[in-house]
Amino acid sequence: GGADRLGHDGLRVLACATRIDQVADAAPYDRLVLAGLVGLEDPARADVPPAIQDCRQSGIRVVMVTGDHVVTAKSIGRAVGLGENVSNVMEGKNIRQMIETGQPALQDIGIFARVTPDEKLALVRTYQAAGEIVAMTGDGVNDAPALRQADIGVAMGLRGTDVAREAAAMILLDDAFPTIIKAIHEGRVIFANIRRFVAYLLSCNLSEVLAVGLAVSLALPLPLLPLQILYLNLVTDVFPAFALAMGEGEEGILKRPPRDPKEPILGRRQWITIVLHGAALTAGTFGALAASAWLALDARSTVTITFLTLAFAQLWHAFNMRDPRSPLLVNEVTRNSWLWGALLLCATLLAVPPYLPSAADLLQLAPPSSEMWLIVIIFSVVPLIVTQAGSAVVGWIARVR
Numbered sequence: 001g002g003a004d005r006l007g008h009d010g011l012r013v014l015a016c017a018t019r020i021d022q023v024a025d026a027a028p029y030d031r032l033v034l035a036g037l038v039g040l041e042d043p044a045r046a047d048v049p050p051a052i053q054d055c056r057q058s059g060i061r062v063v064m065v066t067g068d069h070v071v072t073a074k075s076i077g078r079a080v081g082l083g084e085n086v087s088n089v090m091e092g093k094n095i096r097q098m099i100e101t102g103q104p105a106l107q108d109i110g111i112f113a114r115v116t117p118d119e120k121l122a123l124v125r126t127y128q129a130a131g132e133i134v135a136m137t138g139d140g141v142n143d144a145p146a147l148r149q150a151d152i153g154v155a156m157g158l159r160g161t162d163v164a165r166e167a168a169a170m171i172l173l174d175d176a177f178p179t180i181i182k183a184i185h186e187g188r189v190i191f192a193n194i195r196r197f198v199a200y201l202l203s204c205n206l207s208e209v210l211a212v213g214l215a216v217s218l219a220l221p222l223p224l225l226p227l228q229i230l231y232l233n234l235v236t237d238v239f240p241a242f243a244l245a246m247g248e249g250e251e252g253i254l255k256r257p258p259r260d261p262k263e264p265i266l267g268r269r270q271w272i273t274i275v276l277h278g279a280a281l282t283a284g285t286f287g288a289l290a291a292s293a294w295l296a297l298d299a300r301s302t303v304t305i306t307f308l309t310l311a312f313a314q315l316w317h318a319f320n321m322r323d324p325r326s327p328l329l330v331n332e333v334t335r336n337s338w339l340w341g342a343l344l345l346c347a348t349l350l351a352v353p354p355y356l357p358s359a360a361d362l363l364q365l366a367p368p369s370s371e372m373w374l375i376v377i378i379f380s381v382v383p384l385i386v387t388q389a390g391s392a393v394v395g396w397i398a399r400v401r
Contacts (some may be wrong), residue, residue, distance in 0.1 A: 003037055004071050011039030012072055049081035051178035058184060059257035064111045065120055065136075067092075073113040082110050092119040099126050106130060117142035133261060135180070137172075139164055154180060181254070188256075189249030192332075195265050196321045197245045199274055202266075204237050204314045206278030211285045211310060221299060223285050223306035227363055235349055236311055239342035240318045247339075250323050250332040276390070277320055280383040285310045288379040297376075300366045303353060305375050308368065311350050312380035315343050320387045324394040341400045 003013045003270040015030035055062050064082060066073050070089050088108050091097070092115035098106070099122060107130075112123060120136075124146050127134045135152035138144075139160040144167040146155030155168035158175045165171050172179050211223045224232075266274070288309035318339055322331040333339060353359035354367050370378065 003069070004332060006037060006039040006072075011041055012068055014038045014040065021111070031300070044076060044080045044175070047176065047178045051181045052081050054181045054254055057255045058181075060184070061111070065115050065123060066111070066113055067115055068113055068199075070111075070113040072219065073111045073151065077111050088100070089113055092116055095119045095123055095126075117145065120146045121149055133258075136182075137177070138168075139175075143167075185249070185254055188253050189247070191259075191265075192249060192253070192323075193245045193247050195270065197241050198265060199270055199277075200244055200318060200321050201237060201241050203274045203277040203281070204317065206274060207281035207285070207310060207314070208232065210278055210282040211306075214282065214286070215289075220289065221302055223289055223303065224310065225303060225307075225364055228303075228307045231363060232311055232314070235347045237314060239346050240315060243336060243338040243342040244318060244333070245335045247332050252308050252324045252367055277317065277383075277387055280387050281310060281313050281317060284379045284383040287382065288375050291375045291379065295371065297372075298366075300364060301368075301372060304365045304368060305372050307363075307365065308350060308354075309374045309379045312342075312376060313383050315346055315350075316380060316384040317387075318343065318393065319384060324391045328388065 003015075006013045015037055016035040018035050019269050020031055020033060052062050062082065064073060064077055064080075066076075068076070070091060074087075074089060089111040090109050091113055094217070095115070096119070106126060112119075118142070122135060124134050128149075128151070133152075134150045135154060136143075136146055137149040137154040137156070139156040141161050141163045143155075144163045147155060147164060147167040150169075152170060153168035154170045154172060155164040156175045157165070157171045157173040160168075160171070160175075170183065192202065208229055209226060212229075214220075215222050285306050288305050289302065292305045297305070306321075319333055322333045326332060353363055354365040359365075360367065
């Protein structure tokens with residue numbers, strides 16, 4: 001009764017007893033007289049419930065594994081916001097039986113109480129056998145086996161033992177559970193930025209290969225010369241790509257379900273997008289080539305137009321790197337101040353050389369007239385409009401689903 005009442009209040013209960021027998025070789029735990037109960041208060045931090053809610057929105061399931069009494073564990077579970085799973089509690093002594101009988105109750109249990117280190121290790125293995133990616137937190141020496149077994153062992157940096165920290169894959173320097181959520185957020189942002197960086201560079205380079213390859217196969221004038229390709233790859237492609245890698249991620253990234261850990265950086269959908277984007281950039285370049293032919297421009301003016309068209313199209317292509325589900329105008333790309341700086345720098349590096357005699361001779365460019373700039377602007381923006389329209393359709397389909 002008294003222990004349950006203390007446990008309902010979220011207190012960790014210790015029983016204190018005294019010895020009557022003074023015989024030196026008597027059994028240590030025989031003939032004890034209960035002196036009373038002590039309740040130790042270790043309340044959950046105020047920032048834990050919101051962090052658990054963020055986990056749920058991210059598709060991450062939080063399970064409490066503790067050595068506390070069942071009643072105490074339930075009280076703490078309610079305090080931290082474990083929700084409906086608080087009522088589903090299993091004691092550690094039943095974990096082995098659950099594993100042996102193959103009960104499907106694993107997904108329904110929100111709290112494991114009175115768990116020993118061996119049972120904790122067995123529990124981690126059971127979740128992994130069920131196909132789950134397991135991250136486990138711990139701070140004691142006894143937690144080390146389970147920390148090492150888990151896919152991601154998380155040790156406490158302030159009150160954790162050296163053994164636990166050595167066994168873990170990640171250490172919380174502030175011992176705060178919400179820090180794990182921040183790490184998950186950063187991990188998702190980093191992965192998305194790497195994917196965005198690679199997709200941007202590959203689609204840009206594919207457009208250059210397609211433009212030259214098609215021109216050669218169709219016996220058309222080359223839209224790009226060797227030094228111009230080198231200039232694109234070393235100067236104008238690099239800065240927007242690096243800026244994309246500095247993005248802070250799209251809003252609501254934690255509200256999306258986790259990706260398959262076996263999913264590659266560039267999957268089938270990304271490769272299809274790269275090919276389509278590369279084709280759009282190439283089509284814009286050949287559109288500029290056709291417009292140059294219609295104006296009967298000389299060879300140097302023509303290659304200037306096609307070079308500048310593809311170069312500026314690649315700059316605007318950075319805006320295609322937004323997530324299809326994000327808004328058209330305000331998204332993770334348009335909010336990236338690094339990208340705007342990179343675009344300004346690269347636009348200057350493209351617009352100035354044709355007017356500098358030495359640079360123009362090196363790159364074989366002619367100073368563009370107003371008509372030439374009009375062609376460049378139109379045919380460099382058209383691929384962006386076409387791909388953004390396609391992206392809007394894909395985003396609408398994703399939201400409907």
